[in-house]
Amino acid sequence: MNGPPASIGISLESVDTPALLVDLDALDENIRRMAHAASSYGVRLRPHAKTHKSPLIALKQMAHGAVGVCCQKVGEAEAMAWGGVTDILISNEIWGRSKLERIGALARQVKIAVCVDSEPNAEDLSGVAVAYGVNLDVLVDINVIGDFRTGVQPGDPALRLASKVDGLRGLRFAGLHAYAGKAQHIRDFPTRQSVIKNAIDIAATTRGLLEREGLSCQWITGSGTGTYHLEASSGVYTELQAGSYIFMDADYGQNLAADGGPYRDFENSLFVYSTIMSRPTADSAIFDAGLKASSFDSGPPVICGLPHAEWVGGGDEHFNVRTPGATFPYALGDKVKLIPGHCDPTVNMYDWYVGFRKDRVEAIWPVAARGLNR
Amino acid sequence: MNGPPASIGISLESVDTPALLVDLDALDENIRRMAHAASSYGVRLRPHAKTHKSPLIALKQMAHGAVGVCCQKVGEAEAMAWGGVTDILISNEIWGRSKLERIGALARQVKIAVCVDSEPNAEDLSGVAVAYGVNLDVLVDINVIGDFRTGVQPGDPALRLASKVDGLRGLRFAGLHAYAGKAQHIRDFPTRQSVIKNAIDIAATTRGLLEREGLSCQWITGSGTGTYHLEASSGVYTELQAGSYIFMDADYGQNLAADGGPYRDFENSLFVYSTIMSRPTADSAIFDAGLKASSFDSGPPVICGLPHAEWVGGGDEHFNVRTPGATFPYALGDKVKLIPGHCDPTVNMYDWYVGFRKDRVEAIWPVAARGLNR
Numbered sequence: 001m002n003g004p005p006a007s008i009g010i011s012l013e014s015v016d017t018p019a020l021l022v023d024l025d026a027l028d029e030n031i032r033r034m035a036h037a038a039s040s041y042g043v044r045l046r047p048h049a050k051t052h053k054s055p056l057i058a059l060k061q062m063a064h065g066a067v068g069v070c071c072q073k074v075g076e077a078e079a080m081a082w083g084g085v086t087d088i089l090i091s092n093e094i095w096g097r098s099k100l101e102r103i104g105a106l107a108r109q110v111k112i113a114v115c116v117d118s119e120p121n122a123e124d125l126s127g128v129a130v131a132y133g134v135n136l137d138v139l140v141d142i143n144v145i146g147d148f149r150t151g152v153q154p155g156d157p158a159l160r161l162a163s164k165v166d167g168l169r170g171l172r173f174a175g176l177h178a179y180a181g182k183a184q185h186i187r188d189f190p191t192r193q194s195v196i197k198n199a200i201d202i203a204a205t206t207r208g209l210l211e212r213e214g215l216s217c218q219w220i221t222g223s224g225t226g227t228y229h230l231e232a233s234s235g236v237y238t239e240l241q242a243g244s245y246i247f248m249d250a251d252y253g254q255n256l257a258a259d260g261g262p263y264r265d266f267e268n269s270l271f272v273y274s275t276i277m278s279r280p281t282a283d284s285a286i287f288d289a290g291l292k293a294s295s296f297d298s299g300p301p302v303i304c305g306l307p308h309a310e311w312v313g314g315g316d317e318h319f320n321v322r323t324p325g326a327t328f329p330y331a332l333g334d335k336v337k338l339i340p341g342h343c344d345p346t347v348n349m350y351d352w353y354v355g356f357r358k359d360r361v362e363a364i365w366p367v368a369a370r371g372l373n374r
Numbered sequence: 375m376n377g378p379p380a381s382i383g384i385s386l387e388s389v390d391t392p393a394l395l396v397d398l399d400a401l402d403e404n405i406r407r408m409a410h411a412a413s414s415y416g417v418r419l420r421p422h423a424k425t426h427k428s429p430l431i432a433l434k435q436m437a438h439g440a441v442g443v444c445c446q447k448v449g450e451a452e453a454m455a456w457g458g459v460t461d462i463l464i465s466n467e468i469w470g471r472s473k474l475e476r477i478g479a480l481a482r483q484v485k486i487a488v489c490v491d492s493e494p495n496a497e498d499l500s501g502v503a504v505a506y507g508v509n510l511d512v513l514v515d516i517n518v519i520g521d522f523r524t525g526v527q528p529g530d531p532a533l534r535l536a537s538k539v540d541g542l543r544g545l546r547f548a549g550l551h552a553y554a555g556k557a558q559h560i561r562d563f564p565t566r567q568s569v570i571k572n573a574i575d576i577a578a579t580t581r582g583l584l585e586r587e588g589l590s591c592q593w594i595t596g597s598g599t600g601t602y603h604l605e606a607s608s609g610v611y612t613e614l615q616a617g618s619y620i621f622m623d624a625d626y627g628q629n630l631a632a633d634g635g636p637y638r639d640f641e642n643s644l645f646v647y648s649t650i651m652s653r654p655t656a657d658s659a660i661f662d663a664g665l666k667a668s669s670f671d672s673g674p675p676v677i678c679g680l681p682h683a684e685w686v687g688g689g690d691e692h693f694n695v696r697t698p699g700a701t702f703p704y705a706l707g708d709k710v711k712l713i714p715g716h717c718d719p720t721v722n723m724y725d726w727y728v729g730f731r732k733d734r735v736e737a738i739w740p741v742a743a744r745g746l747n748r
Contacts, residue, residue, distance in 0.1 A: 002745050012544045018747050072691040095651045095707050148694045151650040194447050277469045278524040278603045291719040293747050298672040316718045317446040320522045333469050344690045345665040371376050373667050
């Protein structure tokens, strides 16, 4: 395993590269802003820990009012529990005997809820709940966005599955998981709003159907960094599971706000710190951070202070950029902050966060759940 | 850190998912094929360890005649040395005092060579070589492909830098690094061949220029899995640094061979093992392996046996596919092998290889250099 690329108290420019930096002032501010938003709208906040994979950051969010965390994987949930988080929603379906055993065992230590979208999975969950003598809160995952994603269809299929869950030993039907993932990244606000409005209607209609059948939906969760205020103000969703807001990334940076201007509800707090290792021409540079240092699934990173530099190539260990018509403003050996294209998979490449405030390293935090994808 | 997802002797279908599988028969066959090709052409083979990040696999390659390994990062080189590899070329420029110190120290333990493309970097390398009392073989990295990548321009700039290296204490000018990275992934053979022919000409001309000035180029290295036979038969390159051939991936699977048919010089030996966790419709399925289990920079993974399944979405933990017009042939809970889009960054997400032969787990190997990007 990698040792950390820095030590407490050194200057930012002494940090070895590539390194995963967190601007602690911006992180604190983002945590406060989302906590304030949730509180203003009167909904609970359960941030997604798949973004940061750090129980330490989770506990900071909970210190500002978050009720717990969401996780996608049992391994993430275990890492959160080991780090002191006691209320966890696995916002995903979990298949396979060994993983279900771990859910049963973990539910003896901390509060665990989980999503289902099929009867066989609900039956398997019931089996481990009974075997471990625990009660699991179960959310029925409904597809609120219409593409090929997890979740049963809303309406009758959701009712059938909720009734099934309600009748199974060891399970308590708790409500609906109604997450419109792709909507988060729709650039223009009116389209984003319209997709979410539809999701809210679907969730509300399904809730009505279930409650008429005596199945109380106390818990309706979903939303993300791109649409949190829409679900929060819906009167339907009881909980937000936004995660990326603590860090932001270049992809979310392309969203537009309601006024048509850039979406700036949160600050960029996450950076890949990188050294310029080659200068092929006066207008180009190569960084020592490539596909193994910053996720490219949502596009290349953006250079801080040089948002219009043009990506011209790269590879496993290189990120090559050009500033056509202008001299590239950094020299060989200079260290520069990059905003990753997509925060979650980028964090998952690193063993350590290097937290800084102003220009001084203040925190070295393990990415405790890195690689825990089972 | 993740524990391994399997144990020796269990059946393949008992392996937990997502897992990084290696078909050991295919791996062995690929190692033999490339070793045979290099030997037939009379060139040395120094496979790139950035692909596998495993000294254990490196030693297998060396047992079949490879002279050592290439690495991109000092951390990778250290991991290889700790694992018993004694001859390492860092086929990259290394910047920063702490990394150069580590090169000096490592060169006291094993044979280390390194690339440069600037005089300041050569001077810094000389400084540590002298400080550690070692001699470093240094290759001048030349740009043989014309895009914005590392390397000085061929011809006079290369001559100037080689002369500089030759005059610096602790350094031995050893030859040229002439790697045409992008050419590896050019789909049609005639274009790929033409780009490499040009690179070979550039390397030969630069070698001639340097040798006329008394600078012997004993070592000319480059090439990759997509073009190895071209450089190998050039009479110019003395060494191949192909890496991906041991695993292959979906991206290399799109290359075409000289006869216009599919490029099938090597077998797919690397897979992401994944469970089907949701079946939204009869013709679609969702796998439990997303952006944190398989690299998407070169496209999504390909499902073994279902090469034409259509990618319809996904996210951090999901990969969503459809087989329009046909029932998706696997059921909820089934485990399926995926061929990753790009092998190197996929390997870098995992802590363990699960090696299998036929349907039985035979090896659990650490990805020793995972995350060692400094």
